[in-house]
Amino acid sequence: xxxxxxxxxxxxxxxxxxxxxxxxxxxxxxxxxxxxxxxxxxxxxxxxxxxxxxxxxxxxxxxxxxxxxxxxxxxxxxxxxxxxxxxxxxxxxxxxxxxxxxxxxxxxxxxxxxxxxxxxxxxxxxxxxxxxxxxxxxxxxxxxxxxxxxxxxxxxxxxxxxxxxxxxxxxxxxxxxxxxxxxxxxxxxxxxxxxxxxxxxxxxxxxxxxxxxxxxxxxxxxxxxxxxxxxxxxxxxxxxxxxxxxxxxxxxxxxxxxxxxxxxxxxxxxxxxxxxxxxxxxxxxxxxxxxxxxxxxxxxxxxxxxxxxxxxxxxxxxxxxxxxxxxxxxxxxxxxxxxxxxxxxxxxxxxxxxxxxxxxxxxxxxxxxxxxxxxxxxxxxxxxxxxxxxxxxxxxxxxxxxxxxxxxxxxxxxxxxxxxxxxxxxxxxxxxxxxxxxxxxxxxxxxxxxxxxxxxxxxxxxxxxxxxxxxxxxxxxxxxxxxxxxxxxxxxxxxxxxxxxxxxxxxxxxxxxxxxx
Numbered sequence: 001x002x003x004x005x006x007x008x009x010x011x012x013x014x015x016x017x018x019x020x021x022x023x024x025x026x027x028x029x030x031x032x033x034x035x036x037x038x039x040x041x042x043x044x045x046x047x048x049x050x051x052x053x054x055x056x057x058x059x060x061x062x063x064x065x066x067x068x069x070x071x072x073x074x075x076x077x078x079x080x081x082x083x084x085x086x087x088x089x090x091x092x093x094x095x096x097x098x099x100x101x102x103x104x105x106x107x108x109x110x111x112x113x114x115x116x117x118x119x120x121x122x123x124x125x126x127x128x129x130x131x132x133x134x135x136x137x138x139x140x141x142x143x144x145x146x147x148x149x150x151x152x153x154x155x156x157x158x159x160x161x162x163x164x165x166x167x168x169x170x171x172x173x174x175x176x177x178x179x180x181x182x183x184x185x186x187x188x189x190x191x192x193x194x195x196x197x198x199x200x201x202x203x204x205x206x207x208x209x210x211x212x213x214x215x216x217x218x219x220x221x222x223x224x225x226x227x228x229x230x231x232x233x234x235x236x237x238x239x240x241x242x243x244x245x246x247x248x249x250x251x252x253x254x255x256x257x258x259x260x261x262x263x264x265x266x267x268x269x270x271x272x273x274x275x276x277x278x279x280x281x282x283x284x285x286x287x288x289x290x291x292x293x294x295x296x297x298x299x300x301x302x303x304x305x306x307x308x309x310x311x312x313x314x315x316x317x318x319x320x321x322x323x324x325x326x327x328x329x330x331x332x333x334x335x336x337x338x339x340x341x342x343x344x345x346x347x348x349x350x351x352x353x354x355x356x357x358x359x360x361x362x363x364x365x366x367x368x369x370x371x372x373x374x375x376x377x378x379x380x381x382x383x384x385x386x387x388x389x390x391x392x393x394x395x396x397x398x399x400x401x402x403x404x405x406x407x408x409x410x411x412x413x414x415x416x417x418x419x420x421x422x423x424x425x426x427x428x429x430x431x432x433x434x435x436x437x438x439x440x441x442x443x444x445x446x447x448x449x450x451x452x453x454x455x456x457x458x459x460x461x462x463x464x465x466x467x468x469x470x471x472x473x474x475x476x477x478x479x480x481x482x483x484x485x486x487x488x489x490x491x492x493x494x495x496x497x498x499x500x501x502x503x504x505x506x507x508x509x510x511x512x513x514x515x516x517x
Contacts, residue, residue: 189445190505191443191446191448191450191505192428192446194428194443194450195494195503196441196450196498197451197493197494198493198494199453199490200491200492201239201491202458202488202490203491204458204487205232205241206224206228206230206232207228207487208226208228208229209226209485209487210226210227210469210484210488210489211225211227211251211252211483212224212225212255213471214257214472215257215472217259218475219236219475220235220236221236222234222236222474223255225251225254225266226251226487227251229248229250229251229268230246230248231248231252231255231266234489236474236479239491243281248268248272250268250293252267253267253268253294254268254295254296254297256297256298256299258299261320262277263275263277264278265297267297268293268294271290271291271292271310272286273290273306273318285320286323287306287308287316287323287325288323289325289328290308290310290314292310293310294308295337296309296336296339297309298339300347301343302343304319304321305317305318305319305320305326306318307339309337309338309339310335310336311335311336313330313332313334313352314330315328315332315348315360316329317365327362327365329348329360329365329367331367331370332358333352334353335353336350336352337352337378337379338378338379339381342383345361345403345404346359346360346369347361348362349390350381351381351392352377353379354377355376355394356371357371357381357392358371359404369406371401373399373408374392375394376394377394378393378394379421380393380419381422382422384444385425385426386426389401391422391430391444392422393419393422394419395416397413398411398415399412400444411447412442412447412449414440414449415449418434419432419435420435420468420469420470421433421470423471423473423480425473425477426477427477428443429442429443430442430443430444431471431473433470433471434467437455437457437466437485438452438453438454439452439454439471440452448505450505453492455490458486458487461486461487465485466484466485466486467485468482468483468484469485471483480493
């Protein structure tokens with residue numbers, strides 16, 4: 001039978017066992033003798049040196065010693081008198097490594113010889129001239145390897161050295177000396193100065209939100225699409241209405257003018273994609289296939305191909321002439337908000353409400369790369385006209401990327417709103433337009449935000465109707481057009497009276513914090 005004990009007795013026994021366990025000092029380290037402690041310390045330091053400083057262990061370290069001027073035999077490693085070539089030297093080399101080693105072949109390793117100071121080049125030459133031939137040969141053998149190592153190490157490429165240090169040649173007393181100098185933290189370069197942009201024209205005529213805008217290749221007119229279901233063509237110079245096109249039965253979400261043929265393409269929330277012949281101002285082709293609203297479209301610059309993106313989570317590639325759907329680009333898990341084309345690979349780029357950006361192989365009709373860095377919907381993508389880079393806009397950040405693999409470049413932070421549109425010109429001015437009516441202008445290279453604009457809504461509109469849906473530069477890149485929620489098109493141009501003195505860059509060389517996510 002098992003003997004029953006009270007709770008008090010059991011608790012007391014448990015406490016006693018615990019007490020007995022720790023009375024013997026079981027947790028204390030075993031005392032080591034001094035020799036073993038020294039050995040362990042040496043092993044530990046050798047491992048630490050090799051792992052943390054392995055790449056620079058054999059680099060020369062620079063030690064500054066002030067010598068007494070004119071003092072005999074001061075700091076002479078060879079026991080000879082001081083020669084004129086060595087006078088006035090205040091810098092000397094100490095060659096260091098993981099373990100002491102003799103200064104040359106055949107020399108016994110002692111406490112006096114384990115660290116070898118190297119003379120300067122001029123001192124070594126004058127020493128060789130003054131000494132007898134055999135002695136000079138002996139000294140040359142003794143010193144040549146060390147001096148050669150110094151200059152070989154200083155000639156190493158920067159890539160072969162670890163981050164944080166760089167080999168630098170320091171001029172001291174006319175002699176080349178090598179030193180290890182810590183690199184400075186990377187700072188933002190000074191941004192290029194751009195003149196500020198000012199509003200100079202407001203064009204009204206639409207009866208609903210202006211959702212999209214495009215400038216024709218000849219720079220004579222531009223076209224807009226609106227929630228009033230119409231497409232309007234305007235004279236760019238005067239801002240007057242030239243033509244209205246009707247045919248869509250819901251909001252027009254995208255327009256683009258072909259540079260290869262007299263065609264205008266449009267798409268809308270009625271699932272339709274239309275091709276208009278501008279010689280007859282009539283629809284000549286329909287492209288059927290999308291299962292929901294079509295949010296955007298773009299033309300390939302070199303081949304007769306049209307790409308559209310839709311709320312049905314796909315992008316479609318169409319043959320313009322035959323109206324055939326060449327590929328259906330599927331992979332996104334939510335509405336595809338924007339699509340862009342270029343002649344180089346990857347030829348198609350899409351941004352989606354599933355927070356991803358996809359770079360597509362046009363021939364295979366498959367994804368090349370998926371970029372998942374954004375945390376919110378990607379509603380805008382823009383390609384730089386000269387650089388092999390692009391930017392994407394999302395409420396969390398504007399991000400810049402490098403083609404062809406979508407390598408991350410930098411974040412442009414500060415436009416804390418739903419970014420509907422991006423535009424960039426050849427001068428490196430990036431424009432972001434947001435749902436709350438704010439427009440930020442950035443220097444493309446540095447990511448510096450040099451101007452913020454919030455234009456007033458047109459009279460009779462509510463403040464809540466302040467919103468930018470699309471923006472585009474004209475072909476001369478001297479004018480910026482925005483399509484807005486107050487039913488107007490606003491035209492901006494550079495302030496010709498502004499100079500760098502009147503509008504200085506309020507820039508500070510802050511340390512760059514480029515987060516990948």
